[in-house]
Amino acid sequence: MSNKENFLLECYQLGIIKFGKFTLKSGIESPFYVDLRPLASDPKILKKLSFFLLELISINDFDLICGVPYAALPMATAMSLESELPLIIKRKEAKAYGTKKLIEGIFSKGQNCLIVEDVITSGISLLETIPEIEKEDLKVTDIIVVLDRQQGGKKLLEERGFRVHSLFNMTEVCEILRKNNLISDEEISRINDFLKGNQVQFAEEKRLTYEQKLENSTNSFSKKILEIAIEKKSNLIASADVLTTKELLDFAEKVGPNIVALKTHIDILTDFDFDETILPLKDLANKYNFLLMEDRKFGDIGNTQELQFSNGIYKISSWADLVTSHVIGGENSLDCFLNVGVIAILGMSSKGTLTNSEYREEALKIALSHPNVIGGVCQNKIPDELLLFTPGVNMETKGDNKGQQYNTSEFVFKNLKTDFIIVGRGIYKAEEIEKASLDYKIAGWNSYIENL
Incomplete structure (x- = not known):
């Protein structure tokens, strides 16, 4: 078993992926739910994650690193500490007082900023985030994401000219979990249907008499x-x-x-x-x-x-x-x-x-x-x-x-x-x-x- 597979299994034990029936923000019912925030509570895993993410790119190509709030902030911080790339912070909303900045940190015009995201789904949130960074005369060429849900986001961003590096995609996750008997064939079938854009049929939830x-x-x-x-x-x-x-x-x-x-x-x-x-x-x-x-x-x-x-x-x-x-x-x-x-x-x-x-x-x-x-x-x-x-x-x-x-x-x-x-x-x-x-x-x- 590879180091990458072992790492995924360690993450899985923290409950970052759940299988069942979940209603997403869009109202769509999904057979899985991903929440990578628990990774920030395990320093050893967070440190390992930073190693794996940094291996996806050449750090010499970048001057800055920025995590999309909020789940990716601890990841970007760990990567910054390991690579010594300066960290900038992108706020969700500008402060109503002080400098009222959306981007916090020390940077210079023309620098290339590496964007870090936890999960990519449609890619829309990144397309909203990147222009706010570019408004500061910073360049964005590459995006690192821990998990690609394979729902069109990576393709959309690449069509816009960005390079997207993902540590895992959902298909890889399912293969690793199936190898280790942590997911059933029925669940994989539902996930594959979902990733193809088909409406998933969930078993009717029955109450006990x-x-x-x-x-x-x-x-x-x-x-x-x-x-x-x-x-x-x-x-x-x-x-x-x-x-x-x-x-x-x-x-x-x-x-x-x-x-x-x-x-x-x-x-x-x-x-x-x-x-x-x-x-x-x-x-x-x-x-x-x-x-x-x-x-x-x-x-x-x-x-x-x-x-x-x-x-x-x-x-x-x-x-x-x-x-x-x-x-x-x-x-x-x-x-x-x-x-x-x-x-x-x-x-x-x-x-x-x-x-x-x-x-x-x-x-x-x-x-x-x-x-x-x-x-x-x-x-x-x-x-x-x-x-x-x-x-x-x-x-x-x-x-x-x-x-x-x-x-x-x-x-x-x-x-x-x-x-x-x-x-x-x-x-x-x-x-x-x-x-x-x-x-x-x-x-x-x-x-x-x-x-x-």
């Missing part, structure tokens, strides 16, 4: 809610955002036959009494076979959460089957939730929420690794190992004046692959609560069946 999830489940509370769903043909969780015990019990009586769980905010009750509130509520849960889900949204250090869970007037640990908890306190903060199923808050449905993609990614890692966690609350797809609980579901898609945003049951089952819908105002604000809960039960179950 409740029966399949039940078979795979190891958590007793996950099993319970799935068993109830199958028995009652329901995936509905009704949110009881009411203020008195009477309202809570009346609500539970009306929706009980149609739900898998009743979601409570027990601390908003104005007349809470353990014996008068919880004991009859548990009787109703047994009568109608639904779980009690206390939406406490714990979000503190483990010791404090343990006290909040087990003590105080609510004694949540003594009656709740499920609780919701943020994971901002870290994985160990969830250890206190014994004999209860934890639903991790991975994302929120309100407009302007701070639970961005980076937060969700880290929260998801904790949720997947902790044995107490059975699922997550989120507005995005999550792995099949977890149950997805989706709030903000309403027959109407419009939101409210407090930032709440709604989705229909059809949308969340089709696009998010949700498992359980959480409905609040659509039921408890309805004129006929029992009928509304039945309507949502039927709509949710039909949406689940249609999207199997």
Whole structure:
């Protein structure tokens, strides 16, 4: 095996190429996705990359080197350090203050600048970058690229008179990965079709049934809610955002036959009494076979959460089957939730929420690794190992004046692959609560069946 092949395999281990179904900026669905930014986090690989790239050209032909922002900047910097070619930096946007320059660095008119790019696709971004460098009276004759996706970019640039040097193209990558049993023939076939400009046919993504999830489940509370769903043909969780015990019990009586769980905010009750509130509520849960889900949204250090869970007037640990908890306190903060199923808050449905993609990614890692966690609350797809609980579901898609945003049951089952819908105002604000809960039960179950 050549040094170049070994190097590609090292890069591959960093996850720079993924195979599957990906939507590109253009909206086109691609069978692979390339992201070379992780290379900058491994100094040894970055250094090797600079060697391989510099071997593609004669450094004596160039006076300067410039990386296209942002992914190619670390590559160009490493090449500059190795070759001692001076580095200039091309900004994406000119500063609104100071010199307002697009090109930063020390250079002279007439110098020849080597352009470095990570991936070339259509070549359009380079055709936009090069004139901005040429405006400084610098020459551009050659472009180095780590990966040519073979989608016309190299040909376009060469037709414009530029020499394009690529370390790898996608065909070479596939050949090396196939030799090492890292890619299937089916994936290669899809990629070849894609590179020829053909529309790729992806296998339809199938969701697991409740029966399949039940078979795979190891958590007793996950099993319970799935068993109830199958028995009652329901995936509905009704949110009881009411203020008195009477309202809570009346609500539970009306929706009980149609739900898998009743979601409570027990601390908003104005007349809470353990014996008068919880004991009859548990009787109703047994009568109608639904779980009690206390939406406490714990979000503190483990010791404090343990006290909040087990003590105080609510004694949540003594009656709740499920609780919701943020994971901002870290994985160990969830250890206190014994004999209860934890639903991790991975994302929120309100407009302007701070639970961005980076937060969700880290929260998801904790949720997947902790044995107490059975699922997550989120507005995005999550792995099949977890149950997805989706709030903000309403027959109407419009939101409210407090930032709440709604989705229909059809949308969340089709696009998010949700498992359980959480409905609040659509039921408890309805004129006929029992009928509304039945309507949502039927709509949710039909949406689940249609999207199997």
